[in-house]
Amino acid sequence: MPGPTRSSSSQRAGPRDGAPEAAAQLAELRALYATVDRALEGWGCEASTDCCRFGVTGREPYPTAIEIAELERAVRARGGLPKRRSLPVVASRRGQRERRGDARGDDAERRCALLGDDGRCLVYASRPFGCRTFFCERARGPVGELADSGLPRAAIADVAREIAALSARFAPADPGPRPLSRASGAWQAQRSRG
DSSP states (O other), rough: OOOOOOOOOHHHHHHOOSSHHHOOOOHHHHHHHHHHHHHHOOOOOOOOGGGGGHHHHSOOOOHHHHHHHHHHHHHHTTOOOOOOOOOOOOOTOOOOOOOOSSSHHHHTTBBBTTBBBTBBBBBBGOHHHHSSSSSOOOOOOOTTOBBBHHHHHHHHHHHHHHHHHHHHHOOOOOOOOOOOHHHHHHHHHHHHHH
């Protein structure tokens, strides 16, 4: 069974995700995701999708090779990514430059390839660690505490180290985490052809 279509760096570095060992490692990754999700139970935000618009925040998640393999598995399971329509753009509360919903705005906001036209993640259950822990000033804890005062940072750091170690076993020659927008280039190219 052929392996997933990977970005050039992970294609050379990672195992084929159809192999039994790789499947077990992907299951281990999903268990680590469940661990961090439990640690963050009760935390949330108003779901503005600003964090999915990398040009708006100036930040984006940096998934590891195994996380990219999990995302590719999820994208394949849903039959690929749909062609994109434009989303209405919400101005950030932090006073960042105003965005428009036209093509220039979409390019400038660098919208995540995995953000659907309905404003929801297309592969939410498989979203990478950085998306699970990527809180902005709107994040609130179970009793209303802010991320800078109550986030369980030690638990998050422990899971991050475990994911990094798992990814190193999954793809020993992989150069390490890379921006999600770069890793998703293959999905975007495939969607453009489809």
